[in-house]
Amino acid sequence: MEGREKEVHLKRKTAPNPSKSLNEVKKQMARLEWYKKECESKNTTYYDCYKSRRTAKDIDVIKFKNILNNYWKEKVEEAENKPQLPHARMSVRWLFGGVTYKRMVEPLDIADHYRRTGRGDYMAKRPRHYELLDKWHEEDDKKHKAAKKQKKEKGTSLTDDSCFWAHVEDAARRLNELKKEGGIAGGRSKEDLCNELREFESYVMKSVENYELSPEVFLENSSFMEWWQQYEKDLQPEPAGNFCQ
Numbered sequence: 001m002e003g004r005e006k007e008v009h010l011k012r013k014t015a016p017n018p019s020k021s022l023n024e025v026k027k028q029m030a031r032l033e034w035y036k037k038e039c040e041s042k043n044t045t046y047y048d049c050y051k052s053r054r055t056a057k058d059i060d061v062i063k064f065k066n067i068l069n070n071y072w073k074e075k076v077e078e079a080e081n082k083p084q085l086p087h088a089r090m091s092v093r094w095l096f097g098g099v100t101y102k103r104m105v106e107p108l109d110i111a112d113h114y115r116r117t118g119r120g121d122y123m124a125k126r127p128r129h130y131e132l133l134d135k136w137h138e139e140d141d142k143k144h145k146a147a148k149k150q151k152k153e154k155g156t157s158l159t160d161d162s163c164f165w166a167h168v169e170d171a172a173r174r175l176n177e178l179k180k181e182g183g184i185a186g187g188r189s190k191e192d193l194c195n196e197l198r199e200f201e202s203y204v205m206k207s208v209e210n211y212e213l214s215p216e217v218f219l220e221n222s223s224f225m226e227w228w229q230q231y232e233k234d235l236q237p238e239p240a241g242n243f244c245q
Contacts (some may be wrong), residue, residue, distance in 0.1 A: 017019065025071050025101075028064040032104055035061055036216070044221035047165050065108045076129040079136075088143075089136050098133045106130055106162035109152050110169070122166040130162065160212035171200045174228045197235060201215035212213045 035057065036046040050061050076098065079089040090098065109130075113122045159169075178193045207213045217224050 015203060021071060023230070028067045029101070029104065031064050032061065032068075035064075038106075040216050040219065043219050045216045045219060047107045047111055047188075048221070048223050050108050051115050053115075059084065061108065065105055068101055069109075070116050072098060072105075072133075073127075073129045076132050080132060091139070095133075095136055095140055099137050100158070102130055102133050103158040103162045105161070106148065107159075107165045109216070110163070110165045112203060113166075114169050120170045123163065126163070156211065158213055159184070159207075159214045161207065164207075164213070164217070167200060167203065168224050169226060171197060171231075172223070174200075177226065179234065194235070197231065199232070 034045075035049075038057070039046040039049040042171075043051070049055075050058055050082060053059060075094070079094070083089045084091050109127065110122055113125070174193050174196055176198075177188075178190065204213075216222065219225065
């Protein structure tokens with residue numbers, strides 16, 4: 001009996017404390033929010049700062065990101081295997097937390113991907129837990145469509161589409177391909193690239209109209225603004241320098 005009591009005591013002692021884990025997650029999210037504000041004070045985005053890794057603070061973000069990723073990967077797996085509700089994988093409260101995490105942290109994973117590979121294949125290799133959070137969020141939106149149909153009237157601190165920066169990176173790559181001399185790689189035509197760039201422009205305009213982009217995206221030193229200025233110069237309908245005429 002004494003041995004059994006010791007075993008139970010040991011399990012309780014070593015078992016993860018949900019409250020402690022949740023508090024740690026809140027702490028790391030607060031640190032990322034503070035980092036984001038610091039980057040904005042430099043007239044740039046936290047995505048660009050983290051991707052460039054020029055300061056110790058940029059390096060510290062790796063730890064914050066990893067703690068959050070480990071926590072939410074586990075929670076998504078738990079919800080997939082054992083739904084929290086009879087009609088939904090996650091409760092509204094948990095899903096809101098997961099979507100907020102995704103919007104804050106996935107841009108950092110995208111930055112890691114393009115910093116490491118330089119290739120435009122993030123969407124093909126997107127981590128599954130992000131895809132599941134997207135899927136569950138879309139399902140929840142459909143269920144509460146009437147309550148959510150009212151259009152936003154002001155912007156958000158986090159961009160709604162957590163894959164926005166992957167789309168920016170891909171658009172930058174396409175613009176560079178279009179400007180290369182000696183043909184376009186991958187057997188794609190100039191017309192295909194121009195159409196893809198215009199599709200991205202339409203996506204951005206729709207996001208702006210719906211207040212779905214964080215204001216930081218439009219800061220002077222944002223890589224999106226650098227891309228946009230180059231795009232306007234090269235692809236707007238002026239005779240000089242227009243690759244898509």
